[in-house]
Amino acid sequence: MGKTIKIGPFHPELEESVYFKLVADKNSIVQEVEIVNGFIHRGMESLVTNRNFMQNLILTERVCSLCSNNHPFTFVMAVEKIANIKVPSRAEALRVVADEIKRAASNLFNLAMLSHLTHSYELMKDTLETREYLQDLKETIWGNRMDMSVNLFTGVKYDLDAKKVVHILEKLNLAIPKIKELQKRFENDEIIKQRCVGVGILPTEKALEIGVTGPVARGSGINNDVRVKAPYSLYALRPELQPRTKPRNGCDVLSRAMARFDDIIEAVRIIKDLLSDLPRGKTYLEKRPHIPEGEAVVRTEAPRGELIYYLKTDGSQKPIRMRWKVPTYTNWEALKVMILGDKVENVTIILNSIDPCISCTER
Amino acid sequence: MPRVQKKRKFYKDVFVNTSKFIKILRETLGEQCSIKEDKDSYGNHSIWMKLKVKESINVVANSIKSFKGRCIVATAYKNRDGSHTIIYHFDINGTILNVEIKTNDNMFFSITPIIPSANWAEREIREMYGVEPIGHPNTDRLFLDYSIAKGVLNEFIPLSKLQRGVSKTDIMWKKVEEDINNG
Numbered sequence: 001m002g003k004t005i006k007i008g009p010f011h012p013e014l015e016e017s018v019y020f021k022l023v024a025d026k027n028s029i030v031q032e033v034e035i036v037n038g039f040i041h042r043g044m045e046s047l048v049t050n051r052n053f054m055q056n057l058i059l060t061e062r063v064c065s066l067c068s069n070n071h072p073f074t075f076v077m078a079v080e081k082i083a084n085i086k087v088p089s090r091a092e093a094l095r096v097v098a099d100e101i102k103r104a105a106s107n108l109f110n111l112a113m114l115s116h117l118t119h120s121y122e123l124m125k126d127t128l129e130t131r132e133y134l135q136d137l138k139e140t141i142w143g144n145r146m147d148m149s150v151n152l153f154t155g156v157k158y159d160l161d162a163k164k165v166v167h168i169l170e171k172l173n174l175a176i177p178k179i180k181e182l183q184k185r186f187e188n189d190e191i192i193k194q195r196c197v198g199v200g201i202l203p204t205e206k207a208l209e210i211g212v213t214g215p216v217a218r219g220s221g222i223n224n225d226v227r228v229k230a231p232y233s234l235y236a237l238r239p240e241l242q243p244r245t246k247p248r249n250g251c252d253v254l255s256r257a258m259a260r261f262d263d264i265i266e267a268v269r270i271i272k273d274l275l276s277d278l279p280r281g282k283t284y285l286e287k288r289p290h291i292p293e294g295e296a297v298v299r300t301e302a303p304r305g306e307l308i309y310y311l312k313t314d315g316s317q318k319p320i321r322m323r324w325k326v327p328t329y330t331n332w333e334a335l336k337v338m339i340l341g342d343k344v345e346n347v348t349i350i351l352n353s354i355d356p357c358i359s360c361t362e363r
Numbered sequence: 364m365p366r367v368q369k370k371r372k373f374y375k376d377v378f379v380n381t382s383k384f385i386k387i388l389r390e391t392l393g394e395q396c397s398i399k400e401d402k403d404s405y406g407n408h409s410i411w412m413k414l415k416v417k418e419s420i421n422v423v424a425n426s427i428k429s430f431k432g433r434c435i436v437a438t439a440y441k442n443r444d445g446s447h448t449i450i451y452h453f454d455i456n457g458t459i460l461n462v463e464i465k466t467n468d469n470m471f472f473s474i475t476p477i478i479p480s481a482n483w484a485e486r487e488i489r490e491m492y493g494v495e496p497i498g499h500p501n502t503d504r505l506f507l508d509y510s511i512a513k514g515v516l517n518e519f520i521p522l523s524k525l526q527r528g529v530s531k532t533d534i535m536w537k538k539v540e541e542d543i544n545n546g
Contacts, residue, residue: 038506081403211433211480229457236405297409297452297459299435308452310438325436325452329483362506 002031005344009039015113016040016358020347028344033336037362044363045323052317053079053291057151064326064360065146066106069098070302071324071360072151077232078311079153082294089279091155092234096241097168097274098142098150098158099300100267105134106303107215107260107267108179110355111186114257117349118195127182133175137168155284165275172268179268183261187254196254200338200350203251210337211330214305215263216354218247219256226301233300234274241270253353260355263303291315302327304355326360381408381458384430388412388423395419409459417464417471420451424474424481430455434474437484439492447494451481466494473499 008019017039023032048056060071108131115124135145142148207220227235235242243266248255293315299308305327312321331354338350399411432455439449446467453460473496475482485496486505
């Protein structure tokens, strides 16, 4: 006899608001899954067509907090493509530094949530403490712990002098051994293994069919990292900066968590490499750009995967159409594959393994 | 193989794949499509394709499937003449393919049965613009509640207009005026 279980839209173990309707058998194995979303839809795609480009730069930074740098980063790249602007290479480098810091911090937050869901509170505390090195850096360099306000059309708003570079490197050198130690603990912790190995399976062929990206794809043996497949910014200009992560083949919650660790370690390596040889020159172009009629599609690799922006302009100060797709948009459908046939108690841990950003997805 | 050589080989493969793909589509669709190639300042290729007949999207979807491509997302917008433009954004091994179709009758043919990654994108177009993806396996709402009419983005009224009381739905202002007139 099947029983119906409802989780959400607000629940202590859910990161954000979403509603699950599950039908489970007598052994608590999920037989049917229905996911209802739309609780935080804000009509942002409509809103941006009523704001000018400058206002939209501020608005895109507020689509979501964890990947708040990626939205304006991708948006300015789309505008720059239409306006045919070549950004100074120092600005490209500074954009990448900010982006990789955000990536490492975002992934560490997700891993902390994983340890929270497995009730490994010591591990959670240590993960969040390690993340604090990055949060402190954000606060010191950019003046804010979440919205860093880095991007401008034609460049960036901040610069790094020798003192700041040394400060970042010192903090990262403190964080690296802690990150590596955490990786070992996550990989070998008995409770984590018990809860994560063989749980929330997303087979490679299904992952390809659904079109998942980011650590979710890399946890299922697919590497479609935009920084490698279609490099942009400094990843294109200096290919040695591209991440060297290898996909994991476990297809389960632990593989996805480990793919996130790989991303964090590579993010730190990229920042260190970049800071040791930071391009000189201007951080932005002084001439204010004219944005002509045109359309562009630009994508970047956000912490959770591929972020794509479509922009259509008519030569006025406002876009005709602006559309963006975040990684969770496609990763979400994969949840149905992961949850079906698994235990009800694993649902929230599986949800966390795609690092859902519902605020981004629903816009 | 050294890293630089590997990278060159990768780009060569991608280029061969996309060239082959375009050739096949040109042969199959003939004059039913126009193709434009684009390259950004970082050297990434993208293809812009316009289909004259919206039904041809199935041919494109089947080709993309055979090249192991995926649908990243689809964009829709309403034109001044009341028609809708839909642009599918596909990915074939790192190359973006943008395929544009136009619909005058508020419907288009769903490619989700061929490429499942188009699932949410088509549902969202249905919900926001009231344009029906015929043959889509899921008829449920994606984001918006059932109390909100389909095609809400077609009817959007900016807040500034509403505040000036010049919108078509100025019921609230009429009520205020009535109350004032009635003392």
